[in-house]
Amino acid sequence: MVNHPEPPLVELNDISISFGGIKAVDHVCVDLYPGEVVGLLGHNGAGKSTLIKCLSGAYQMDSGEIRINGDKVNIQTPRDARAYNIETIYQTLALADNLDAASNLFLGREITTTAGFVDDVTMEVETRKIMARLNPNFQNFTSPVSALSGGQRQSVAIARAVYFNARILIMDEPTAALGPQETRMVADLIQELKCQGLGIFLIDHDVHQVKALCDRAAVMKNGTLVGCVDVDAVSTDDILAMIIAGKKPGKKPGHVAV
Amino acid sequence: MVPRLKIFQCVSGRSIFRTLELDLRLLGMIGAFVVICLVFNIATDGRFLTPRNLFNLSVQTASVAVMATGMVFVIVTRHIDLSVGSMLGFIGMTVAFLQVQILPDIFGFGHSAIWIIATLAAILMGACLGAAQGWIIGYLTVPAFIVTLGGFLVYRGAMWWVTKGQTQAPLDDRFRLMGGGAEGTLGETLSWGLGGCAAVAAVLLILNSRRRKIGHGFKVKPVWAEGILAAMTAGIIIGFVWIMNSYPVPDGAMRRIMTAQGLEWNGDIAWNHGVAIPVVILIVVTIAMTILASRTRFGRYVYATGGNPEATKLSGINTRLLTVKVFALMGALTGISAVIASARLNAVDVGLGTLDELRVIAAAVIGGTALSGGFGTIYGAVIGALIMQTLISGMASVGVDAPLQSIAVGLVLVLAVWIDIVYRRKTGVS
Ligand SMILES: Nc1ncnc2c1ncn2[C@@H]1O[C@H](COP(=O)(O)OP(=O)(O)O)[C@@H](O)[C@H]1O
Numbered sequence: 001m002v003n004h005p006e007p008p009l010v011e012l013n014d015i016s017i018s019f020g021g022i023k024a025v026d027h028v029c030v031d032l033y034p035g036e037v038v039g040l041l042g043h044n045g046a047g048k049s050t051l052i053k054c055l056s057g058a059y060q061m062d063s064g065e066i067r068i069n070g071d072k073v074n075i076q077t078p079r080d081a082r083a084y085n086i087e088t089i090y091q092t093l094a095l096a097d098n099l100d101a102a103s104n105l106f107l108g109r110e111i112t113t114t115a116g117f118v119d120d121v122t123m124e125v126e127t128r129k130i131m132a133r134l135n136p137n138f139q140n141f142t143s144p145v146s147a148l149s150g151g152q153r154q155s156v157a158i159a160r161a162v163y164f165n166a167r168i169l170i171m172d173e174p175t176a177a178l179g180p181q182e183t184r185m186v187a188d189l190i191q192e193l194k195c196q197g198l199g200i201f202l203i204d205h206d207v208h209q210v211k212a213l214c215d216r217a218a219v220m221k222n223g224t225l226v227g228c229v230d231v232d233a234v235s236t237d238d239i240l241a242m243i244i245a246g247k248k249p250g251k252k253p254g255h256v257a258v
Numbered sequence: 259m260v261p262r263l264k265i266f267q268c269v270s271g272r273s274i275f276r277t278l279e280l281d282l283r284l285l286g287m288i289g290a291f292v293v294i295c296l297v298f299n300i301a302t303d304g305r306f307l308t309p310r311n312l313f314n315l316s317v318q319t320a321s322v323a324v325m326a327t328g329m330v331f332v333i334v335t336r337h338i339d340l341s342v343g344s345m346l347g348f349i350g351m352t353v354a355f356l357q358v359q360i361l362p363d364i365f366g367f368g369h370s371a372i373w374i375i376a377t378l379a380a381i382l383m384g385a386c387l388g389a390a391q392g393w394i395i396g397y398l399t400v401p402a403f404i405v406t407l408g409g410f411l412v413y414r415g416a417m418w419w420v421t422k423g424q425t426q427a428p429l430d431d432r433f434r435l436m437g438g439g440a441e442g443t444l445g446e447t448l449s450w451g452l453g454g455c456a457a458v459a460a461v462l463l464i465l466n467s468r469r470r471k472i473g474h475g476f477k478v479k480p481v482w483a484e485g486i487l488a489a490m491t492a493g494i495i496i497g498f499v500w501i502m503n504s505y506p507v508p509d510g511a512m513r514r515i516m517t518a519q520g521l522e523w524n525g526d527i528a529w530n531h532g533v534a535i536p537v538v539i540l541i542v543v544t545i546a547m548t549i550l551a552s553r554t555r556f557g558r559y560v561y562a563t564g565g566n567p568e569a570t571k572l573s574g575i576n577t578r579l580l581t582v583k584v585f586a587l588m589g590a591l592t593g594i595s596a597v598i599a600s601a602r603l604n605a606v607d608v609g610l611g612t613l614d615e616l617r618v619i620a621a622a623v624i625g626g627t628a629l630s631g632g633f634g635t636i637y638g639a640v641i642g643a644l645i646m647q648t649l650i651s652g653m654a655s656v657g658v659d660a661p662l663q664s665i666a667v668g669l670v671l672v673l674a675v676w677i678d679i680v681y682r683r684k685t686g687v688s
Pocket residue numbers: 019022023024042043044045046047048049050051
């Protein structure tokens with residue numbers, strides 16, 4: 001994993017952001033290569049969601065830089081992020097509860113007819129297609145998503161991220177609301193997308209899952225990066241120690257760069 | 259395979275319920291309207307359900323109903339607009355002043371440019387005032403309640419300054435046509451023509467949408483439900499035109515119209531009113547707003563913002579600008595209503611539009627718009643306005659005092675919202 005000929009897909013360099021004096025993210029550096037899954041771990045409030053929201057355009061970082069394919073980019077809004085093929089599954093899912101699955105999937109990117117009107121029929125057809133691939137059990141295309149189960153809502157959020165040919169996928173606790181079977185489906189999907197060459201940031205609390213799915217794991221604590229390790233080089237206990245104690249195993253303290 | 263089939267069945271059972279849900283709500287409101295009409299008709303010994311009364315009812319509803327369609331968007335995005343009544347007064351006074359004091363000096367008295375300029379000025383003025391409020395709400399993040407409460411006071415005061423409180427009258431002849439009255443109608447032939455076209459178009463639209471859904475293998479309403487819907491729509495359109503075409507123009511107005519055309523009238527010709535022009539304006543606004551709500555990105559974002567403002571922002575939608583647009587639209591519609599209201603009265607005094615904001619909000623809410631945001635229909639708001647106007651006119655014709663009328667309308671408002679809440683809970687739509 002050390003020798004990558006091409007520049008990283010994403011480089012988050014020295015990212016900082018604070019909210020009213022609280023340093024939610026404090027000089028964090030993480031990178032991501034194509035076809036790689038990088039896990040982000042840490043206690044609640046560690047700053048994982050805040051960090052990825054700087055990449056998804058939901059927040060504007062106070063300092064630091066983001067590079068995509070080696071080029072410095074300026075991501076101010078979610079729209080900017082989408083333009084770089086960055087798709088995000090937010091921890092809160094970010095669904096409009098009063099709209100149906102198709103309207104949510106295409107929110108902000110509606111398919112329109114030649115006359116410029118939204119084409120609900122075509123959008124529903126497309127939604128049915130992607131759902132048949134992601135979650136064949138999903139059949140409720142006419143109800144507002146508030147009427148759906150947690151797993152079904154999660155499917156809608158995942159479908160929205162996958163449908164638009166993402167190159168960079170951010171998944172913030174995508175399996176939090178899911179049962180074992182659905183969790184396995186998400187794991188399979190991550191494998192499939194990885195094989196297609198996407199770079200994926202996966203925020204997950206399940207250390208075993210991270211070890212199974214991710215290539216590297218970055219651990220955060222109190223807004224700072226504890227370290228970023230190759231998951232095959234460490235044990236789950238090592239990762240847990242990083243999360244709990246905030247110390248990187250077997251390396252000189254303070255040396256945190258990749 | 260078996261568990262999947264089971265899920266499918268249970269889901270399809272629910273979606274049939276949902277298919278009918280929209281129609282149930284519509285039927286419920288129309289049912290309430292019919293019941294209210296019948297009650298008043300009995301109470302007045304048949305004087306309520308006459309073409310004359312229904313014609314007046316339609317004209318009286320127009321101004322509030324036009325604004326109520328805009329209020330749906332405002333409330334759906336979790337805002338409120340308390341300023342529309344005062345804004346209507348301010349706009350009405352300004353354009354009345356324009357056509358009484360300014361424009362005749364430029365173009366000459368009765369010039370046809372006057373009504374066009376006055377109307378455009380009203381709409382533009384409303385859009386600008388609304389956009390300014392929307393900008394303060396969206397970009398400076400002052401709550402809509404406060405901004406429009408401020409607007410409520412500012413416009414009422416500004417209205418007085420336009421003419422130092424002087425009533426402006428009479429208005430331009432062509433401008434006055436937009437307020438209804440004997441002259442301000444389509445007339446019999448045009449009403450039939452338009453009604454016929456509208457009925458055919460409505461049925462074709464329903465059939466077309468059904469064909470399209472079937473083409474994609476989607477579930478459609480049962481044939482009987484679709485049939486009832488189509489027949490009801492066409493029936494209401496034709497029935498409405500028929501009633502409006504049964505209201506004869508009174509002798510005095512007949513003589514006035516004939517004299518204006520340089521003819522003698524001695525009772526040999528009888529005309530009927532037909533659909534009033536303010537009602538035509540209302541119908542056009544309703545159709546345009548319905549298309550905007552359900553067929554455009556703008557409308558989709560309005561509802562998405564109401565459902566989850568955060569998610570809408572995260573989808574790359576500029577919700578601040580959307581707020582400006584929603585209030586600008588509300589203002590433009592208030593401008594249209596100002597034209598209708600001032601034209602109907604043929605005079606503007608400083609009281610024009612007083613309490614209209616509450617009527618408009620009540621109409622939207624009676625029509626099923628949820629104050630928590632995200633839910634509301636344009637047709638609901640229009641029917642809500644109609645129901646409220648029916649109550650007010652009906653009580654007046656029965657001889658109920660004004661204070662009692664207020665009490666009754668207030669109670670009906672609360673009752674309607676309570677029924678709506680129970681209904682939503684029962685059908686599982688939050
Ligand atoms: N919009 C915000 N306003 C204020 N504080 C915030 C905001 N977003 C996050 N924070 C704070 O930043 C810290 C990190 O939160 P978060 O990134 O959600 O943690 P995690 O996702 O790792 O559980 C927390 O202390 C949280 O309270």
